[in-house]
Amino acid sequence: MNDQELEQRIRAALDATAPEPDELARAALRAGRYRALEQLDRRRWSWWQGGGLALASIALAAVLSWQLNQAPANLEVASNLAEDAAVIADLDLVLWLGDGDV
Numbered sequence: 200m201n202d203q204e205l206e207q208r209i210r211a212a213l214d215a216t217a218p219e220p221d222e223l224a225r226a227a228l229r230a231g232r233y234r235a236l237e238q239l240d241r242r243r244w245s246w247w248q249g250g251g252l253a254l255a256s257i258a259l260a261a262v263l264s265w266q267l268n269q270a271p272a273n274l275e276v277a278s279n280l281a282e283d284a285a286v287i288a289d290l291d292l293v294l295w296l297g298d299g300d301v
Contacts, residue, residue: 220228
């Protein structure tokens with residue numbers, strides 16, 4: 200006799216001795232099953248939400264990191280623009296004075 204035959208004989212013996220559940224017991228088991236399935240659906244939803252939140256957090260961190268790395272270059276460009284504006288203002292003053300309209 201192998202393990203599979205032993206398992207089948209044990210199952211048959213247990214099934215023969217187990218009483219059939221009445222309608223009230225079946226209804227209670229069915230209600231418990233439905234409650235368990237509802238809980239399972241709720242857990243899936245919360246895992247989905249948690250995964251979405253984690254993904255959004257990672258994306259936000261990546262964008263902020265990229266922006267912080269770009270900030271010095273942006274400040275340098277702004278500084279150069281300010282210097283250019285000052286040079287243009289000085290040039291305008293020189294040209295205005297050179298026109299002799301003073």
